[in-house]
Amino acid sequence: MPSKEFESFMEAYSVIDSWKPASDVYAIKNYPLVTGLASSLSGAYINSYYRQKVKLRSRVFFPTAVPMIFLPVFVSTILHHQFVQRPLILQKFQCPVCIELRGGAIQLFAGFIYPMVLGPVVAFHFASTLYTYALPTIKEPKKLLDVFLKFTKPVLPRLWLIAGAQTAIGMALTHAEAYNLFTVISKVSMMEQQLKENKAPKDEFTSF
Incomplete structure (x- = not known):
């Protein structure tokens, strides 16, 4: 990210971080982590x-849990922050549906495609x-694929x-x-408008 763009993002996020009431910005501050938790649940099931x-049963649970349960939290959160939240805050998307589709595609990758590739x-x-x-x-990739398909078909x-979820x-x-x-943005615009309206009578008074 270019330095000017990074500064713009940090300035905007500092406003969001200190915004009152906090309920106005609850999703921006917390939902990237929710995407990570959703991906983790998906990875846990597939794992x-x-x-x-x-028939691994209880053996090597931790070595399989790290890439399938814990890592998706970071992958999903970071991808969502980088490719959805930052462009959103910097207002790079003028099409609301486009950014929502991007959010859905990134979550599909992090919460389904990634664990479905890595899990087996x-x-x-x-x-x-x-x-x-x-x-x-x-050395027998076709036979391995057949086993994968045999396991996967019932579910x-x-x-x-x-994937849809x-x-x-x-x-x-x-x-x-x-x-x-x-x-x-709406509330900031209203505040700026009120400041202009409050300042206008003073300017008129001082002009006499």
Whole structure:
């Protein structure tokens, strides 16, 4: 981010951070973390499902939980902050629907695509290492894909539901943040207008 743009963002965010009442800016200040928690829940389900399919049970829980449950919190929060909240606060988007669609797309990636790609890979790796499930070797990618599809097919409706929910969450949270920003901008404009109106009579008086 260019230095001038960064300064503009920090100046705008300092106003938001100290804004009263805090309820006016609740979404802007808190919802990026909510996107992370939503991604974490999705990752937890996907991690649990594929661990169960390859019979890992309670083994290597932490090594699979880090990339699937904890890391999505940071990935989703950072992506949302960088590619949704900053452009929103800097008013780079004149199309409200466009920024909401971006928010939904980023949440779909962080809360569904990322864990769906990483989850089976992590589970299959540890299953092969610990010999908990007979899997084809990495030299047989087609057979590995067949195993993945066999595991995934029974829960496809649930996975589509998760994908839709993540997209809807991203769009809804972005909409709430945009509404917060609109509220702040409207109130600041009203304050500036009142200051001009209060100053006008004084200027007229001093001119005599």
